[in-house]
Amino acid sequence: MKQMKYVVAGAALLVGMAAAAQAATLDDVKARGKLVCGVTTGLAGFGAPNDKGEWAGLDIDLCKAVAAAVFGDATKVEYKPLSAEQRFTALQAGEVDVLARNSTWTLSRDTQLGLDFVGVNYYDGQGFMVRKDLGVSSALELKGATVCVQEGTTTEKNMGDFDKANSLGFEPVKFKENDQARSAYDEGRCDAYTTDASGLAGERTALKDPAAHIILPEIISKEPLGPVVRHGDNQWGDIVRWAHNATLVAEEKGITQANVDDVKAANGADNTAADAEIQRLLGITDKMGEGLGLSADWAYNIVKAVGNYGEIFDRNIGPNTPIGLERGLNALWTKGGLQYAPPVR
Secondary structure, three states: OHHHHHHHHHHHHHHHHHHHHHHHHHHHHHHHOOEEEEEOOOEOOOEEEOOOOOEEOHHHHHHHHHHHHHHOOOOOEEEEEOOOOOHHHHHHOOOOOEEOOOOEOOHHHHHHOOEEEOOOOEEEOEEEEEEHHHOOOOHHHOOOOEEEEEOOOHHHHHHHHHHHHHOOOOEEEEEOOHHHHHHHHHOOOOOEEEEEHHHHHHHHOOOOOHHHEEEOOOOOOOEEEOOEEEOOOHHHHHHHHHHHHHHHHHHHOOOOOOOHHHHHHHOOOOOOOOOHHHHHHOOOOOOHHHHHOOOOOHHHHHHHHHOOHHHHHHHHOOOOOOOOOOOHHHOEHHHOOOEOOOOOO
16 A cells, blocks of 8 residues: 555656646746747748848748747747757757757657657758759769768758669768858859758858759658757647647638638627637637637737748748749648648637
């Protein structure tokens, strides 16, 4: 009986410790009055200062969405630029609350770093960029090529695997940061430059003559990019995960930054013909925010501040931006893509 008492007491202690850990980040963020978001040192379309000196991009809007969910104010964010080498260590050490920095979700990162990937806000794959005058149309023609690459990343490993599988004899030219690799490529120090295909599209806009370069058709890896939080803080992980999911559900339901107030008014609690999921998403019924430790209007605040996922995509990296990316894999599941959110219920 005594042994059972100790087991129960020990279990209770663990539950208590887990509960404290789960609430830690949300409590810290609220007490601080702002979210500290780890971001890239600069990648057009995903995270970089705009012409006004304000941080903008797909990942930046994810940071804003989390702040809107927690505070009802998307401006309560401090952006902390982190290199590829610094990013995970900074999150582990508590220097940032969440990492939203075009980072690839892999098995080893998910299990060996004490961190959790909580979603995918961009499905990507690694590619190669070359000058048009190199005269190649396929990465398989790059035999013996010098390739600029960022060291210590999945990019470097993927390139090595592709090289080995196809006996291409690449000569890697390694750099600490992507902007260094891009600059070296632009200066002609490498025949090709490799990183995520979305990154190539963004980096191409910073080249001296973007039109002189092409992205080759081969995609040599899976690169699911998404936000990262510390392992064990489940409540905080849920908040970041559902901040992204809310933008997906809003797009599915046709709710935009411009019409969210009209949609909310049209789906009032007394409207028997209302869309029940819209009512739950916008906090009209069911108080879904309570399970996250947030207010009932957490998702309304996200859509009001940054819009739905389609708006975020189009504004930052879509066909009418300098980045010029199509939705592709990042279309909603209803349109043949992979972006899919669990139901709000």
